[in-house]
Amino acid sequence: MRPLYCDEGIWIPVADGLSRRGWTVHTVRGEGKLGEPDRDHLSYARQNDWILVTFDDDFLSLVETNELAHAGIIYVQQAGRDIGSVVKSIDGRLETLSPDDRGIHYC
Template structure:
């Protein structure tokens, strides 16, 4: 599963996930940093990627379009957490769901 990290995900978290073997691309890697949340979600959906975000705006976006087919989302609130904890939480969420089709789902890490 390829994970698409939006601009709110700290790069050290991305690097930590990559060190744990996850295939993570970022908005910086893809040259899409100025795109809207909707455009990020649409890109991930087209490519079959899972969106990783710290941005709760994605949750509102999904709630407004609850019947639309879309990429799965892994959401984690970063406030009060250190990089290591965030990496562990996301890694654990990805491992728990490794064998599941997460299309259209929100996973809270």
């Protein structure tokens, strides 16, 4: 499976939990990209063929209205959820994706 790119809104323990489950995880902080615009994060993830993981629905608007290319997005609704349930939800979704899936997926 392709690596993940967690935007700056994704809780660090979620990124760590995904890493512990065997996923290759890159974070905005780890890549030195804190504070950059969403468009730049989307472009960076696409250039590296990484799946963007986000709590931020602004990314959905970017790809739906402007038809910006992406390498796949996992949008996670965070309201009322704890770290463990978010990690399990993302992990479960990733397990069902084909290696070349470039869609938008909701968790």
